[in-house]
Amino acid sequence: xxxxxxxxxxxxxxxxxxxxxxxxxxxxxxxxxxxxxxxxxxxxxxxxxxxxxxxxxxxxxxxxxxxxxxxxxxxxxxxxxxxxxxxxxxxxxxxxxxxxxxxxxxxxxxxxxxxxxxxxxxxxxxxxxxxxxxxxxxxxxxxxxxxxxxxxxxxxxxxxxxxxxxxxxxxxxxxxxxxxxxxxxxxxxxxxxxxxxxxxxxxxxxxxxxxxxxxxxxxxxxxxxxxxxxxxxxxxxxxxxxxxxxxxxxxxxxxxxxxxxxxxxxxxxxxxxxxxxxxxxxxxxxxxxxxxxxxxxxxxxxxxxxxxxxxx
Ligand SMILES: [Zn+2]
Numbered sequence: 426x427x428x429x430x431x432x433x434x435x436x437x438x439x440x441x442x443x444x445x446x447x448x449x450x451x452x453x454x455x456x457x458x459x460x461x462x463x464x465x466x467x468x469x470x471x472x473x474x475x476x477x478x479x480x481x482x483x484x485x486x487x488x489x490x491x492x493x494x495x496x497x498x499x500x501x502x503x504x505x506x507x508x509x510x511x512x513x514x515x516x517x518x519x520x521x522x523x524x525x526x527x528x529x530x531x532x533x534x535x536x537x538x539x540x541x542x543x544x545x546x547x548x549x550x551x552x553x554x555x556x557x558x559x560x561x562x563x564x565x566x567x568x569x570x571x572x573x574x575x576x577x578x579x580x581x582x583x584x585x586x587x588x589x590x591x592x593x594x595x596x597x598x599x600x601x602x603x604x605x606x607x608x609x610x611x612x613x614x615x616x617x618x619x620x621x622x623x624x625x626x627x628x629x630x631x632x633x634x635x636x637x638x639x640x641x642x643x644x645x646x647x648x649x650x651x652x653x654x655x656x657x658x659x660x661x662x663x664x665x666x667x668x669x670x671x672x673x674x675x676x677x678x679x680x681x682x683x684x685x686x687x688x689x690x691x692x693x694x695x696x697x698x699x700x701x702x703x704x705x706x707x708x709x710x711x712x713x714x715x716x717x718x719x720x721x722x723x724x725x726x727x728x729x730x731x732x733x734x735x736x737x
Contacts, residue, residue, distance in 0.1 A: 426628065426671055426672065426673070426706075426727045426728055426730060427624060427625055427627070427628060427629075427630075427669055427671070427672040427673075428624075428628070428629050428630070428672065428673045428674075428675060428724055428727060428728055429620065429621070429624035429630045429631075429632070429663075429667075429672070429673070429674045429675065430629070430630070430631045430632070430675045430676075430677065430724065431620070431631075431632050431634065431663075431674065431675070431676045431677075432498075432501075432567065432631060432632065432633050432634060432676075432677065432678070432679075433634050433637045433656075433676060433677070433678045433697065434494060434633070434634065434635040434636075434637050434638035434678065434679060434682075435494070435635075435637050435638030435639075435640075435641045435642075435678060435679070435680060435681065435682030435683050435691065436465075436637050436641075436678040436681070436682070436683050436684060436696070436697045437481075437484070437678065437680065437681020437682065437683075437684045437685070437692050437694030437695060437696055437697060438465065438466055438467040438470050438481045438681070438684060438694055438695050438696075438697050439466055439467060439681065439684030439685050439692070439694055440466065440467065440684075440685070441464070441466045441467075441468050444687070445684075445685050445686055445687045446466060446684050446685065446686070447640075447646055447649035447650045447652075447653055447683065447684070447686065448464055448465045448466055448653060448684055449464055449466060450646070450650055451649075451650040451651075451653035451654050451657070452650075452654055452657070453465075453653055453654065453656075453657040454657065455657045455658075455660045455661045455664065456656075456657050456660060456699075459476060459477045459660075459664075459699075459701065460472060460474070460477060460479055461474055463479070465479065465684075465697055465699070466684075467481060467694065467695065470695065471711075473704075473707065473711075475704060476701060477699060477700060477701045477707075478699070478700040478707045478711055479697075479698070479699050479700075480698045480700075480711060480714065481694070481695025481696065481697065481698065482677065482678075482695055482696040482697075482698050482714070482715070482716050482717050482719070482720070483695055483696075483715055483716035483717070484497055484678075484679060484680040484681065484693075484694075484695065484696045484716070484717055485693055486500065486506050486508050486509060486716055486717065486718070487506075487509060488506075488508040488509055488512075488513065488514055490513065490514050491514060491680070491690060491691040491692065491693060492508070492514050492679065492680035492681070492691055492693070492696075493514040493515050493516030493517065493680065493691065494516035494517040494518075494565070494566070494638065494679055494680070495515050495516035495517060495518055495519040495520070495523050495565070495566050496508045496511065496513070496514050496515045496516060496523060497514070497516070497679030497680045497696070497717055498565070498566035498567060498679050499519065499523050499526055499527055499531075499566050499570075500679075500716075500717040500718050501677070501679060501717050501720050501721060502527060502531040502532055502533075502566060502567065502570045502721060503526060503527065503530055503531050503532070503721055504532075504718050504719070504720070504721035504722045504725075505526065505718060506718050507523060507526055510522075510526065511523065511526075517565065517638075518563050518564070518565050518566075519563070519564070519565070519566050519569060523566065524564075524569060527566060527569050527570050527573055528569070528573045531570040531573060531574065531721075532570070532629070532721045532724055532725060533545075533570050533571050533573070533574035533576060534570075534573060534574040535725055536574075536628065536629050536725070536728060536729075537574045537575065537576065539729055541628040541629060541728055541729070542626075542627040542628050542629075543574070543576065543627060543628060543629040543630070543631075544576070544579075544623070544626075544627045544629075544630050544631070545567065545568065545571045545576070545578065545579070545630075545631050545632070545633070546579070546589055546590050546620060546623050546624070546630055546631065546632040547568075547578070547579060547589065547590060547591075547592055547632060547633050548579040548580060548581065548583050548584035548589035548590060548591055548592075549568075549578050549579065549580060549581075550581055550599065550603050550605075551580075551581055552603070554578075554580070565633075565635075567631065567633045568633075571631075581605070584596065584599070584608070584609070585608070585609055587609070587619065588623065589623070590616060590619060590620060590623070590632060591608075591616075592633070592634065592635065592636070593636060594611070594613055594616040594617075594634070594655060594659050595610055595611050595612065595613060595616050595655075596608045596609060596610050596611060597610055612658070612662075613655050613656075613657075613658025613659045613661070613662065614658055614659070614661050614662035614665075615662060616658075616659050616662060617658065617659035617660060617661060617662025617663035617664070617665070617666070618662035618663065618665060618666040619662075620632060620659065620662075620663050621662070621663050621665075621666035621667045622666060624667075624672075625667075625668075625669060625672070628728050629724065629728050634656075636652055637652060637656075637678075637682070637683050638682050638683070640652050640683050641682030641683035641684075641685075641686065641691075642682065642689055642690075644686045644687075644688075644689055645686075646686055649683055649686060652683075664701070667701075670703055671703070671706070672702060673700060673701070673702035673706050673707070673710065673727060674700065674701040674702060675698070675699075675700055675710075675720070675724075676697070676698070676699040676700075676701075677696065677697065677698040677699070677720060678696040678697045678698070679696055679717065680692070680696055681693065681694030681695070681696060684697075696717065698714075698720075706727065709723075709726070709727070710723045710727060
C-alpha cells in the first residue's frame, strides 16, 4: 500500500462565503471535478463518491483556545491527543514537551522499525541546515518526527537531482527568494507528477506545504486564491500520474486558518481532509475518523498491511 500524505498547514472547512473563504472563489477545476462540482467547504463534508472523499477533522480536541501547528501536527504524527496531554494548543514550533512526545514515537519511527520505506519529500536549502546546526532555528513538528526516526531530510542536491520537491512545489522560490538562479523550476503540473513518482517509490511519503497557513495569517484574498490555484495545478499532475489502485492520497491539515480571511488568527473550524483512492480503502480509512488523532493509526493500519515496497 502506497500512501501519499500531502499536508496543508492551516486549511479548514469554512463557510460558503466568498467574502471570507478563498475556497469558494479560486478556480480549481481539478478539485471541483473530483468532488462532482462541490467546493472544499463545510457544507460538503462528509462527501464520498467513487474516487474521493471529503471530510472534516476536529482540531480542537476538547482543549480550549484555538488549535496551533505544533500540537496539531504532533497529533497527526502520533495519533495522541497532544493538546490534551500538554494542556494547551501550542505552536508554531514544538516546545520541549511536544518535542519529547515526537521523539518517543511517531509514524515515521513506527514505519521504519517495521521495515517500511518512508520519505518526507521536501527539500531543505543549505541555510536551513545551517540554522539547525547553529541552533538559531528549531525543527517544526514534521522534520522533527522524520529526524527522530533516523531519516535524513532532503537537501539542495536532492532537489536538483529531482528526488525531492521544493516547499512551494515549483522551486520558483529557490530562484526568487533563496538566490539559486539555476534551481530546476517545474510547472505545477510537473511538480504534481514528480510527487506521484516519488511517492510510488516508497510505502509512505509525506509533503509539507506551509504557505497556506501564511496566506491565512496574511488575509490576502488574491494571494490565497492564487495559492489554491497552484495547489489545483499540482493536483492535476499528481492525479494524472497516480496509477495505483492500491494506493491512497491523503490531503489533510492541522487546523483552520486560510478558509476564513476575516480573521488573522487560526480558526476552530474542522481541518480539511480529502482522500483519493479506491472506495474500500477510503471506507476503511474513514471508519471512526473524526479528529486529528485518527490519522496516524489509519496510516499505520493501511501501510503495515501486505508487502512493503522495500521488500519488493
Ligand atoms: Zn499559523
